Amino acid sequence: MINQERLRLMTKMAAYEADEGKKNMAIASYFRSDYMGLQIIKSIICATIAYLIIFGLFIYYDFETFMQDIYKMDLMAFGKNVLLYYVIFVVAYSLICYIVYSIRYYKAKKSLKKYYNRLKQLSAMYDLEKRKS
Amino acid sequence: MSALLEMREKLRDIYSKGEVYLTPLFKFLLALVVLLSINANIGYMDRIAGNIIIPLIVALMCSFLPMNFIVLFGALFVCLNSYAVSLECGIVALAAFVLMFILYFRFSSKDTIVVALLPLMFMLKIPYIIPIAVGLLCTPLSVVSVACGTVAYYLVLFIKENAQTISDLETEEAIGKFRFVIDGLLGNQEIIIVLIAFSVIVITVYVIRMLSIDHSWTIGMCVGGVLGATILLIGDLSFDTHISLLSLILGMIASLLLAVGLQFFVFNVDYSRTEYVQFEDDEYYYYVKAVPKNSVPQTKVKVKKIH
Numbered sequence: 001m002i003n004q005e006r007l008r009l010m011t012k013m014a015a016y017e018a019d020e021g022k023k024n025m026a027i028a029s030y031f032r033s034d035y036m037g038l039q040i041i042k043s044i045i046c047a048t049i050a051y052l053i054i055f056g057l058f059i060y061y062d063f064e065t066f067m068q069d070i071y072k073m074d075l076m077a078f079g080k081n082v083l084l085y086y087v088i089f090v091v092a093y094s095l096i097c098y099i100v101y102s103i104r105y106y107k108a109k110k111s112l113k114k115y116y117n118r119l120k121q122l123s124a125m126y127d128l129e130k131r132k133s
Numbered sequence: 134m135s136a137l138l139e140m141r142e143k144l145r146d147i148y149s150k151g152e153v154y155l156t157p158l159f160k161f162l163l164a165l166v167v168l169l170s171i172n173a174n175i176g177y178m179d180r181i182a183g184n185i186i187i188p189l190i191v192a193l194m195c196s197f198l199p200m201n202f203i204v205l206f207g208a209l210f211v212c213l214n215s216y217a218v219s220l221e222c223g224i225v226a227l228a229a230f231v232l233m234f235i236l237y238f239r240f241s242s243k244d245t246i247v248v249a250l251l252p253l254m255f256m257l258k259i260p261y262i263i264p265i266a267v268g269l270l271c272t273p274l275s276v277v278s279v280a281c282g283t284v285a286y287y288l289v290l291f292i293k294e295n296a297q298t299i300s301d302l303e304t305e306e307a308i309g310k311f312r313f314v315i316d317g318l319l320g321n322q323e324i325i326i327v328l329i330a331f332s333v334i335v336i337t338v339y340v341i342r343m344l345s346i347d348h349s350w351t352i353g354m355c356v357g358g359v360l361g362a363t364i365l366l367i368g369d370l371s372f373d374t375h376i377s378l379l380s381l382i383l384g385m386i387a388s389l390l391l392a393v394g395l396q397f398f399v400f401n402v403d404y405s406r407t408e409y410v411q412f413e414d415d416e417y418y419y420y421v422k423a424v425p426k427n428s429v430p431q432t433k434v435k436v437k438k439i440h
Contacts, residue, residue, distance in 0.1 A: 046235040053228050061315055063308050093236070100240055 006125045013118055021115060024108035035105055036098065043097035047090045055082065138429040141398060157196040164195035164203045167249050170256060171210045174293050178217035181210060201238070201245045208234075208248075211289060218296045221311040225318070229288060233281045244271060244278035251282030252289060258380055260286075261361060261388035264331040265354050266395055268338025276335045280328055287324045291317050323376070326368030334361040345422055347404045354392045358385050401427045 027035060059066055148155055168188035176182025188210075195203050208230040216223030238245050247263060254260045263282065267275045292299075295317060302310050318324070334357040341353030362385050369376040402424045410421045 042239075046239060050232055050236050053232060057225075057228055057315070060308070060311060097240065 003125065003129065006122065009118060009122055009125070013115065013122070016115055020111065024111050024115075027105055027108040028112050032105055036101060039097060039101040040094055043094045044090055047093040048086075050093075051086050051089050134427075135429050137397070138401075138427055141401075142429060160198075160200065160203065161192050161196035163249070164206065165189065165192035167203055167207045167253065168192060168210055170253060171207060171214065171289065174256075175211070175214045175218075175289055175296070177214050177296060181213055201242055204238075204245045204249045205234075208285075211285070211292075215292050218292060219299050219302075219310050221307060222292055222299060222314055225311070225314045226288060226292070229284065233284075237277050237281065241274065241278065244275045247275070247278040248282045248285050251279065252286035255286045258384045259387045259391065260331075261334065261358060261385050262391045264334035264361065265338055265357055265388055265392045268335045268357055269342055269350060269354065269392065269395065270399065271339075273336055273339050276332045279331050279335055283324065283327055283331060287321060287327075288318065291321070322368075322372040323374040326365060326372065326374055326376075330361045330364040330368070333364055334358065337361075347407070350396050350400050351393070354389060354396070358389050358392075361385070403427045 030038070165188060168191060169185075172182040172188060181187045191206050191210075195206060208226075212223055212226045212230065215226040233248070244267075247267060251260060251263045254263050264279050267279055271278075291314070295313075299310055299313060302313065337360055338353040338357035341356055342349045346352070362381055365376055365381055366378070368374060369378075403426070404424060406425045408423045408425075410419075410423060412419050412421075
């Protein structure tokens, strides 16, 4: 005979596994430090590409002035400024990403804890049924 | 009211039964409308805007792909059409979309669809529904999605309004064209005012609907709408941005009515039956406010076989 309570539990778990659970399991398969490290590396790469695009647009906008002044300007000071803005941009973006991904990791762990509790519940139901039969 | 609730249940039932077919159909229609509206506004590239076959094929592809691909293909169409106007226009459009995707949408992929919906709503003169809906359904972080959608719309609008001027500039003046596009976008005060107004709407609606007060969703959308309209009006008076007063009021009323419709489907509760319960366990005291949802029992049809 079909155990309705067990069926309900299994349906909920299957729905979770198909959508949210899939993502959460992928996140929770990492240690926190590994997950955060990976995301920060990705963030640094993205921030670097974004900075290069913005810098490229900025230079192209003032290209004529830039080419006229290139021999007069202090290239070391210019390079230092570019690097400083790059570091500020990358650090700020990585910090935002760190906060977002920390919350995401915490939520994934919490959500998976509920899922494992349901698994235990399911296992207990099976045991009870075995003993009865 | 009960008739409306019954209709809602029936609609839910129809959708849950035909979800496998209805979701791709909706994606297809949305993609088609987005791509055709881009082509209708800035269809300067004959290869993609000259015939309906390419948008149709792309929309068909979108119906089987995740929702975000609608935005991706929409961005691609905007870039290609901008490139047809001038290389510099194409570069600016491409840079804007790449920045949006790599800086924001990589960690907030759920909100990406706002970028496609907001320009559409702008064209229908009811853009205010999007910040209100985002405030009701998403988190305050989604304000960035609304900002991206606003920038995307004004980019398309700028290209549409200035395509002839950009084309008329000499080919040798590549930097001049580039400057014209950048100055046109960054110097547009209307974008800034709209961005501020929409951000205020999203945050106000979100903060109020999270409060533990009766009718928080309705109060939130009304206060958010009024605040947004006030900011737009003050901005218009201060910077002379040519925002039409009639269009603003009518658009806001229509948006609020749509938001009420959205609320009916997403958050329909009966405050008259609110219960306050209080209990405790080993660690906490609980003061709980329970508001029952409005629902109607579905009529069960029994088929009696008479032999």
